[in-house]
Amino acid sequence: MKKNFKTYKNNSGFKIPSNYMQDFEAKLLNSLEIDSTYSNSQNKNGFKVPEGYFDTVEKEVLAKVTASAPKGKVIALFSRRSIYYAAAVAAVFIALISTVLFKAPDTNSINNLEYAALEDYFNDEDSDLNYNELSNLIYEDGVIIESLNASNFSDDAILDYLNENVEDSRLIIE
């Protein structure tokens, strides 16, 4: 390695700043790193990231993912399927008995709830769904349910809906 140090004879008179060669590699790698990422957006929008954040976040994500991964196959003592069958049979018996013997008054059922009340419930801030719970609602059986967007509905479908649900026809025309 040392042999290669003096391959270029510095007799041209040109000078380079001290430490230039040492800093060059770091600067080059640094600039390549910036080019390979989208960090330039940082300059435009004024946002800053804590130093070393991108290294730590990668480790954190990988640790979380590894922790959430299944560690081995667990064989149940009882077959889940037979438990489901037993539960289903029991449920049918209970349903039969309860409908024949006990005829409950027809109040407080889901059918009696008005749509407006249901809408109020879900719009109400007291429905204690936090960000993570709401986030989980977006995914069903591993499939992302796209956020509802009115632009996905055709004009005909919107008009049909309005015709059925809006009494004042002037609103539809508007």
Added chain:
Amino acid sequence: MKLEENILLKRLQDPKLIKQAFGELVSLYKERLYWHIRNMVKDHDDTDDILQNTFIKIYQNIANFKGDSLLYSWMYRIATNEAITFLNSKAKKIHLSSQDLQDKLIENLESDVYFEGDEIQLKLQKAIAKLPQKQQQVFNMKYFEELKYKEISEILGTSEGALKASYHIAVKKIEDFLKTN
């Protein structure tokens, strides 16, 4: 890019290779997705939470990814959904409308240690906050994240023509805001 993505996807969907492939995926996309989310939610700590959730969702759902869209656009959509869900949830929690929340986020920037923008950059953020959500997304993705219309179209599922119109309107509104404020 498409070929590389397909190879990576195949490895991600192979239980034996997923761990290593996922590490590469995180390394490849962490910064892009970070800035995508940060432009939407503004705050670093919130972005950190959402970014981690995004990658966990990607990991949990990658086996079911059918390849109907490109992998990166699928990941961007997850990040976008996560950020929107977070913002809606935050607005509800502190009893604010989404517009009021946007104003509050910008207000917070003035004292945010992780915002070092000058007066013009702050004004630009204020102008963006006044835009409707979809226009904000298009503007951020085009101007800050420097994505191509084709890429934005794949992520947002909107035609390139509509995106160009949306970006044009957004720029016009921002210009008007900057002139009058």
